[in-house]
Amino acid sequence: MPTINKRGIDTIMSLKKKIAAAFIACAMTLAVVPSAFACTALYVGSDLTEDGTTMFGRIEDLGTNDYNKLFYVSTAGNHKAGEVYDGCYGFTYTFTHDSYSYTARRDDNTSGVCPDCDGTHDHTPYEEAGTNEKGVMVSATESLYGKDAALAVDPYVDDGIEEAEITTVLLSEAGTAREGVALLTSIYENAGAAGGSGVFIGDQNETWFVENLTGHTYVALKLPDSVVFMQPNVSAIGKIDLDDTDNVIASADAISVAQEAGTFVGDAAANVIDWNASYNNEDNARMPAGLNYLNGVDTYTEDNYTEADYAMSNISGDGSIVPLYSNIKLTKKFGVEDALNFFKVEPIGKTNNVETHLFQVSSTGELDTAIVEWTAFDDDVYNAFVPYYPLLTTDTADVYKYSPAKVVHSDEQPTEGVWYKDQKGRYYTYPEDWTKSFYGARDALSNLLTYGDVSEKDKAAAKADYAALQKDIMEEFAEMKAAVAAADTKEAKQAAATTASNKMSERVYEKTVKMYNKLQKKQEARAWFGSLLNENS
Numbered sequence: 001m002p003t004i005n006k007r008g009i010d011t012i013m014s015l016k017k018k019i020a021a022a023f024i025a026c027a028m029t030l031a032v033v034p035s036a037f038a039c040t041a042l043y044v045g046s047d048l049t050e051d052g053t054t055m056f057g058r059i060e061d062l063g064t065n066d067y068n069k070l071f072y073v074s075t076a077g078n079h080k081a082g083e084v085y086d087g088c089y090g091f092t093y094t095f096t097h098d099s100y101s102y103t104a105r106r107d108d109n110t111s112g113v114c115p116d117c118d119g120t121h122d123h124t125p126y127e128e129a130g131t132n133e134k135g136v137m138v139s140a141t142e143s144l145y146g147k148d149a150a151l152a153v154d155p156y157v158d159d160g161i162e163e164a165e166i167t168t169v170l171l172s173e174a175g176t177a178r179e180g181v182a183l184l185t186s187i188y189e190n191a192g193a194a195g196g197s198g199v200f201i202g203d204q205n206e207t208w209f210v211e212n213l214t215g216h217t218y219v220a221l222k223l224p225d226s227v228v229f230m231q232p233n234v235s236a237i238g239k240i241d242l243d244d245t246d247n248v249i250a251s252a253d254a255i256s257v258a259q260e261a262g263t264f265v266g267d268a269a270a271n272v273i274d275w276n277a278s279y280n281n282e283d284n285a286r287m288p289a290g291l292n293y294l295n296g297v298d299t300y301t302e303d304n305y306t307e308a309d310y311a312m313s314n315i316s317g318d319g320s321i322v323p324l325y326s327n328i329k330l331t332k333k334f335g336v337e338d339a340l341n342f343f344k345v346e347p348i349g350k351t352n353n354v355e356t357h358l359f360q361v362s363s364t365g366e367l368d369t370a371i372v373e374w375t376a377f378d379d380d381v382y383n384a385f386v387p388y389y390p391l392l393t394t395d396t397a398d399v400y401k402y403s404p405a406k407v408v409h410s411d412e413q414p415t416e417g418v419w420y421k422d423q424k425g426r427y428y429t430y431p432e433d434w435t436k437s438f439y440g441a442r443d444a445l446s447n448l449l450t451y452g453d454v455s456e457k458d459k460a461a462a463k464a465d466y467a468a469l470q471k472d473i474m475e476e477f478a479e480m481k482a483a484v485a486a487a488d489t490k491e492a493k494q495a496a497a498t499t500a501s502n503k504m505s506e507r508v509y510e511k512t513v514k515m516y517n518k519l520q521k522k523q524e525a526r527a528w529f530g531s532l533l534n535e536n537s
């Protein structure tokens with residue numbers, strides 16, 4: 001942040017800099033609200049979209065802003081056949097073949113220390129989502145929390161697979177969505193899970209959603225084209241007939257564990273379980289906001305929504321098996337901008353957003369252009385999403401891959417620089433090159449807009465600026481599609497797609513830096529004149 005603060009304001013005196021730092025520090029103290037793992041997922045089947053594509057993805061949220069995020073292409077063979085992968089918390093996996101190439105967003109441990117587990121061993125810290133060269137997409141994970149009684153029967157496994165490893169293992173190994181589902185569920189059964197989660201695994205032909213809320217139990221659903229659902233850290237799977245074996249894969253003990261725990265809801269004789277009622281332990285304040293947006297109403301509140309309003313089921317009123325459905329009813333067929341705007345709805349969109357991805361998948365056409373990844377970093381309230389063809393992307397923009405110096409932690413209040421104080425009284429000072437990274441620049445602007453001395457007029461203008469930029473990006477994406485279609489070789493298509501997407505990303509980055517400079521300069525001026533008034537009063 002300090003690097004950007006100085007651009008165009010070299011004549012500002014030291015006192016003014018200290019006042020500005022103090023304002024930002026106060027703002028960031030407010031910013032640190034406990035909300036780790038407060039992610040929100042969305043799925044819209046192809047029958048419900050304007051262009052017949054399937055759309056799914058999620059926001060990743062964290063409660064702190066003290067480490068960087070990267071977006072890049074993991075090259076084929078990054079992991080070798082027979083290599084033993086050592087994850088964050090003790091989980092190990094032996095790769096069966098050289099890994100596929102894939103796109104990925106992840107935490108930054110290029111300093112050699114993992115920001116998730118503090119480990120220094122060779123591993124990849126929390127790759128959240130991406131697409132591999134076979135067209136397999138993984139979005140992992142939406143954190144879930146099982147009932148205490150169920151966890152007493154089937155506890156999480158300390159060295160089981162953790163959300164930090166799921167994307168890495170599945171995208172490296174799986175050639176189809178079904179292979180990915182089989183691999184993940186076999187790991188749940190054998191190694192176990194270190195925590196609860198919801199995971200999307202898809203390809204051009206089908207999309208699966210897998211939930212686990214204890215160490216070894218799980219349910220995986222093949223998602224139909226006719227369903228829409230959202231999941232803000234709350235199980236999205238409701239009453240399920242497990243005999244629907246074409247579309248449901250469940251652990252053999254899904255019912256028996258809940259029975260032993262005394263939490264089972266369903267009809268064991270009919271092989272029916274209400275998964276949410278039997279295992280889920282959380283409600284969430286983001287659910288009513290999402291339900292209101294999707295249903296086109298304003299009637300849902302934290303006090304009046306129920307499982308029936310959002311959870312998926314495959315059982316009709318007469319008890320027969322039917323295609324999976326939810327009671328969410330869209331008011332129109334969704335375009336991609338409608339889906340992207342879902343992530344902007346507050347409090348789904350907020351300063352604690354870290355990264356957001358939306359996969360847009362066509363079941364027809366060439367695989368190379370059938371999958372689009374829409375990507376954004378940090379606060380979606382003030383943001384624009386950039387499209388990438390993952391199977392044609394050979395590299396990402398340099399700003400996505402920049403690793404700034406580490407945030408400095410201390411127990412004493414810093415005397416200079418840009419810092420914030422967390423709820424435990426610890427101080428975090430950002431390095432001077434923080435805003436040279438895409439995530440760092442976005443994070444700086446987000447905290448300033450949300451918690452700084454910024455007028456409502458300037459906040460509204462920021463939203464309008466990003467909305468206009470998003471419109472431009474949509475037009476540029478249409479041009480990118482045409483350029484890729486016109487290219488006559490795979491290499492030419494890759495060059496056209498990679499260059500266009502990276503150019504769009506650089507535009508978002510440049511817009512962010514320019515906006516931050518302008519608003520920060522205003523804030524510093526107000527602080528400066530305010531200090532003069534106080535001295536003369």
